[in-house]
Amino acid sequence: MSLPPGFLDELRSRTSLSQVVGRKVIWDSRKSNQGKGDMWAPCPFHQEKSASFHVDDRKGFYYCFGCHAKGDAISFVRETENVGFMEAVEILARESGLAMPARDPGAQQKSDRRSQLADIMEQAVQFYRLQLRTGAADAARTYLGQRRLDDARLERWEIGFAPDGWQAMWDHLRGKGVAEDLILAAGLAKPSTKGGRPYDTFRNRIMFPIRDARGRCIAFGGRAMDPQDKAKYLNSPETDLFDKGRSLYNHGPARAAAGKGQPLIVAEGYMDVIALDAGGFSAAVAPLGTAITETQLQMLWRIAPEPIIALDGDAAGLNAAMRLIDLALPLLQAGQSLRFAIMPEKMDPDDLIRDKGAAAMQRLLDKALPMVQLLWRRETEGRVFDSPERKAMLDKALREKIKQIGDASIRAHYGQEIKALRWELFAPRRGRGGGKKWTPGQKAAAVPLAETRASLLAAADEEAQDHLRQAVVLASAIATPAVIAEFESGLETMRCSDPQHARLRDLILQHADSGGLKERISEQIGPQVLENLFSLRHVAISPCMRNPGDVDLARMTLAEELAKLSARHGLDAEIAEAVEDLGGVADEALTWRLSQAAQARNMAQRSEHKDKAQYDTGDNGARINRDERARFDALLHQIGHSKPQR
Incomplete structure (x- = not known):
């Protein structure tokens, strides 16, 4: 066969x-x-x-x-x-996944025809190169000189010129004895629709040969010299040799350079690839002016596991990069991804290297973004997420994108990275009015020991009470991570005046779904911080510390303590607004707002949901199970009645 x-x-x-x-x-x-x-x-x-x-x-x-x-x-x-x-x-x-072809008795004949077309394309390369040296190419040579293409680079890239005539290439090849059907099949000429002679595909253009991975010329790209031309760049039509969606400009040399350790860079056009090569970035390719296809993406991954996409910094270039993300997500594999070097606005690699040098390009490549960060940027840039509905919309959009990833491990890592980026986006909102923002490397404030006489346990003001409640909330969440998701919103909005508490809150929310929460927090800020937190007396005697892992108990503790914190802060906010309003005439609406806020705080402080609670609070602050207390009281009563009389 x-x-x-x-x-x-x-x-x-x-x-x-x-x-x-x-x-x-x-x-x-x-x-x-x-x-x-x-x-x-x-x-x-x-x-x-x-x-x-x-x-x-x-x-x-x-x-x-x-x-x-x-x-x-x-x-x-x-x-x-x-x-x-x-x-x-x-x-x-x-x-x-490639279907075997049906039996083709004419396969050898087709192979011979492809060889003939390849020979004709080589003749065309030589013809165009000779034309660049003629007087008709003066304007083309001037343009190439302005683009800093010297003779060595013209030779390296085999750049030529298609003269401004209707049958220059046609007459040249016919004079060499090339059959008319082969000239048309090579895409070098087109049949006339008016019944005349076929005319050249490329006219008055600077010509760039396009070679396959084996080095055969399979097509041309032509840059128009006439600014009024409808197509600034024109590629050969598809032929038996050339499939635009399965070809890359500079494929063979880029593969060789990447094999020697050079980063594979994907640019937009011929001049970008030539400029990158001149700047020392030899592993550069271009997708021939089209959106990158799945086949081209697989070809890129065959060359290098993590190509760097360096498309133009205009809207079209960014849109092409964003479309590429959607194409690549289902195809990701371990060690096989993309990075994106975002060009300065209205600049391409050629502009950047000519204006600022190769070092500027290298800095941009060093800062190339992983694909997950560009995905995040696409879904968040220029948008405001100031409501639960908008945040939910963002979460839904990102979940839909991540679900496209076939590899379960990569999908999980994308989820973790998106969660971290989401945390960074909304962290300033959580910290509003909640003290200084914690930064990596910053020394956290020390938590006072329970034995210290001057500790917050000796204080009686409401700020100190808030500090104690926050410690209980944080310790309870760490001891029973299963309830964190239920109270995520309350934890997010919990204002912490202590930077240490704020840091603990952030780590709890960031690693709640990762497993081993306590160990992860210890890795971030050291085990001593957690030891100090758990050793605080008011934390140690809390029900969650005496019964770690009790979900119902942790749920009740967090609900109560967060409600008290929220109620007090709500009253503070109402009072602050009321002070401003008192500049005018006080009315019933103002007094009603204050009364409602005060009532909410009093209810929280008195734990008015205690009728439904299963625990009472003892004199020492510890919670006692009501059923156990009732049985204990009944036992004492029974003992008292059965005691013998003297």
Whole structure:
């Protein structure tokens, strides 16, 4: 069976050799570098203990320095599975999701035709390069000089010029004996709709050859010299050689540079790639002026596990980056993602390097954002989240995006990162009126020991009472994390005058869903802080500390203490507003507001929901189970009645 042209190239581009080989070997972690696709293992073809079998995942070839076995994924399957060529192809096609083509008796003829088209394209490259040296290309050479393209760079990129004539390329190739149908099939000319001679596809344009990963010229990109031209940049039409959505400009050289450790950069156009290469960033490619396709994305990941997207800093470039996020999310795998270098507004890599130098570009690449941060930026930038409904809308949008990620581990990490970013966004709102904002590295205020005579336990003002209640709330939440989600809103709005309390509150909310809450908090601020908190007398005698993990008890404690804090702060706010209002004439509405706030505080302080509560408060402040207390009183009463009389 003959395979159609390009099928094996497509199969190899979809197949990861390291994954195919990895089923038969155990990689040497000391010698292997998975990020660069440089893998080593003991050879599966002969007995050995050392790792002399080398796989170059980017190039798709293996070689053993012991027995000298070599080949690609197809040959590896043939040798290890003891199958023929076509069966090996079928195995790999099935694993990569590529349908085997139907039997094509004319495959060899098509292959020969592709070779002919490739030869014609090489003739076109030479023709365009010669035309750049003629007098007709004076304006083009001036333009290229202004873009700092010297002779060496023109030679390196094989840049040429298509003269402003209708049949210049057509006449040249026909004079070389090239058949008319082949010129049309190569995309170098188009048939006339008026019955005349075919005319050249490219006219009065600076020409950039587009080569595939094997180095064959498969198409051209042309930059118009006439500012009135409708298409500033024009690519070849799709042909048997050229599929725009499956090609990358500078593919082969970029792959080689990335294999040597250079970061893979994805720019928007030809000039960006050329400027990046001149600045020392040789692993640069461009998607030929189109939105990046899934096939191109897989090609990028075959070159490097984490390409850096450096699209233009205008609205179109940012929109393209945002669309790419939606494309990439379902395809993410461990160690396979994207980073985004946001260009300055109205600048592209070419502008940045010409104006500020390669060092400025390097700084931008060093600060490239992980994809999760750009996703967050897209969903939050320019929006205000000042209501529960808007916050819920944000949460829903982000959940829908994260659900697209197929890998469960990556999906979980995205969720944690989004939660941390959400925390940072809303943290200033929580801290409003609640003391100074805690920053990493800042020394937290020490919590006074219970034995200290001058501690807050000796104080009697309401601020000190708030401090005590906050300590109980924090300790109860840490002791019973299962109730945190229920009281998340109350914890978020709890104003803490003590920076240490504020820090503890933030850590509780940030790591509530992570498991091992106490251990995570200890890692952040040290175990001594929690030991000091739990040793406070009013914390130690609280019901939650005596019964850690009791969800019902923790729920009751948090509800009561948060209600008292909220009621007192509500009264303070009403009083503050009332003081301002008293500048005018007091009315019944003002006095009613104050009375309602005072009543709410008194109810909270007296715990007027105690009829429903199952606990009483003893003289020492400890809570006593009512049922146990009743049974104990009944027992004492029974003992008193049964006591013998003397």
